[in-house]
Amino acid sequence: MTAVIQTQDFSKSQCVAGLRAALNILDKWQASAEQACRVLRISRSTYTRARQNDAEWTVGLDADQMQRISFVLNIHAALRLVFDNPENVYGFVSMANRNEFFNGRTPLEIIAQGDMISLYETFRRIDALRGAQW
Template sequence: MRISRSTYTRAKQRDPDWSVGLDADQIQRISFVLNIHAALRTVFDNPENVYGFPAMVNDNEFFNGRAPLEVMAQGDMISLYETFRRIDALRGAQW
């Protein structure tokens, strides 16, 4: 998400008086992650699949035996976008 570890740690404290500005790239990355989560919640009923799917090895042609998290962790926007597209297609989205 392009945030430092210290910023992440501070955000987890949920101090209502603290805020951080995000640039357009960071907002788009967060949007992809949230939309991936929404797609998984639509496709799967049980929490194990909703939360576990991104870490599961995937033999789909795009993933080639890698887990979606592994692909997203590469850090580039294309990997995040393509992961979103593949997961969104599970719920019937057409590209």
């Protein structure tokens, strides 16, 4: 039996919109350009172009990059459900966390390692904070 993996094809405009949204969130989390590039697995030139207000600019992203964007957006959504205070919504990922997984590090430090497992596990733990609020 052969497994078939289906991938979602995203238009270049969807890629740009998702990338810019994720970068805006990462900015509010006070991620450096280098951290943002590692989290989203993008080049510095893609980062720079996405930050410009060029309405004509487009980019194609692969499934891994789009999944990373999705995790950033979903972490943000979970934090918005958990916290009413914008300082906590945007500051939580920069706060040292004593949870066993974080071991005194910030969620941003963990996801900025750049590997998908760290991003997923960080998302999973933050998502668990919301309980059954979806």
